[in-house]
Amino acid sequence: QVHLVQSGAEVKKPGASVKVSCKASGYTFTNYAMHWVRRAPGQRLEWMGWINADNGNTKYSQKFQGRVTITRDTSASSAYMELSSLESEDTAVYYCARGATGGWPTDYWGQGTLVTVSS
Amino acid sequence: EIVLTQSPGTLSLSPGERATLSCRASQSVSSSYLAWFQQKPGQAPRLLIYGASSRATGIPDRFSGSGSGTDFTLTISRLEPEDFAVYYCQQYGSQGYTFGQGTKLEIK
Numbered sequence: 001q002v003h004l005v006q007s008g009a010e011v012k013k014p015g016a017s018v019k020v021s022c023k024a025s026g027y028t029f030t031n032y033a034m035h036w037v038r039r040a041p042g043q044r045l046e047w048m049g050w051i052n053a054d055n056g057n058t059k060y061s062q063k064f065q066g067r068v069t070i071t072r073d074t075s076a077s078s079a080y081m082e083l084s085s086l087e088s089e090d091t092a093v094y095y096c097a098r099g100a101t102g103g104w105p106t107d108y109w110g111q112g113t114l115v116t117v118s119s
Numbered sequence: 120e121i122v123l124t125q126s127p128g129t130l131s132l133s134p135g136e137r138a139t140l141s142c143r144a145s146q147s148v149s150s151s152y153l154a155w156f157q158q159k160p161g162q163a164p165r166l167l168i169y170g171a172s173s174r175a176t177g178i179p180d181r182f183s184g185s186g187s188g189t190d191f192t193l194t195i196s197r198l199e200p201e202d203f204a205v206y207y208c209q210q211y212g213s214q215g216y217t218f219g220q221g222t223k224l225e226i227k
Contacts, residue, residue, distance in 0.1 A: 035216065037164075045156075045164065045207055045218040059215060062120065095163055102213030105154035107175065109163035 002026040004096050004110035011116045017084040020113045022096030024077045030054040034079035035099045035106050036070060040092040048094075051079060052101050059101070086117045121146055121210050123219035131227040138195040140222045142208035147188045154209045155184055155193045157202075158221075164207065168193060200226075 007021040022034065036048040049060035051070040058070050064083070072079045079096055094113045097106035122145040132138055142153070151171035156164040166175040168184035171191055181196045195202055203226050208219040 037218075044220040045158075045209075047209075047216040047218060050216075061215060097163075099211065099216070102211060103150070103152060105152075105166055105169045105209060105211045106164075106216070107166050107169075109165075112163055 002098065002108040004098065004108055006094075006096060006110040006113045009114040009116070011118065012086050014087055014117060014119055016086050016117075017082055018086060018115050019080055019082040020094050020096075020115070022079045022081075022110050024079070024098070027098070029072075029077040030074055032098050032104075033101045034070070034072065035097045036068075036079075036081040036094060037097055037106065037109075038092040038094045040089065043092075048081065050099065050101060053079065057101070083115075086115075088117050091115065091117045120215065121148065121212065121217050123208050123210060123217055125206075125208060125219035125222050127222060128220075129223045129225060131225050132198055133227045134198050134200055136198050138193075138198055138202070138224060140193040140195075140206055140224075142186075142191040142193070142219050144189040144191075144210060148191075148210045149212050151187050152211045153184075153186070153191050154211060155182075156207045156209060157204045158207065159204045167206075195224075198224075 003025045033050045035050045051058045069082045096110040098108045099106040124143045126141045153171045155168040158164040172184045205221045
């Protein structure tokens with residue numbers, strides 16, 4: 001069955017960057033896109049962007065454009081999300097989720113990675 | 120960007136009652152690319168409904184979705200204790216995905 005396993009919790013200082021990984025199994029990695037979604041404490045789910053795992057094309061939410069980079073390694077069936085210029089407001093649980101580049105919802109999710117930004 | 124607005128913010132009901140949750144879009148959602156998720160504390164969101172009205176694999180039939188265009192509804196026919204959670208709608212068009220702000224379904 002489909003599994004998405006994310007890297008462990010991170011603590012970062014303001015201004016730093018964080019990179020979270022997501023390893024997929026149980027399906028053909030290049031047949032889908034990988035999305036990244038976050039939920040800050042008491043806030044709604046926020047869609048950050050996607051990567052087409054086949055061709056590497058990306059699309060980012062305007063809110064995170066210029067600060068987020070999503071990449072993938074097809075040989076490792078893994079996707080990565082790097083967020084730069086961290087602020088305390090970026091403290092959140094970050095999720096990867098399988099989906100498409102439109103037309104299919106995020107159907108399987110990773111377990112989440114807590115990123116804490118604190119001086 | 121399509122903005123999704125959910126109502127009510129909090130819904131207080133008892134087990135056995137019927138729950139009706141609303142999701143309104145700022146513009147028409149193409150091809151009914153509208154999904155509903157359930158999220159419990161400490162867990163990842165779980166896909167319940169996609170295509171506005173199709174249940175995801177393994178989802179009980181007490182969950183149903185309806186609507187088109189800009190107005191969508193999630194109905195839980197008879198609430199079970201495990202249904203009390205936060206519910207989100209999501210639109211998944213080719214211009215990017217967005218979520219509503221969530222409805223918290225709490226035990227009365």
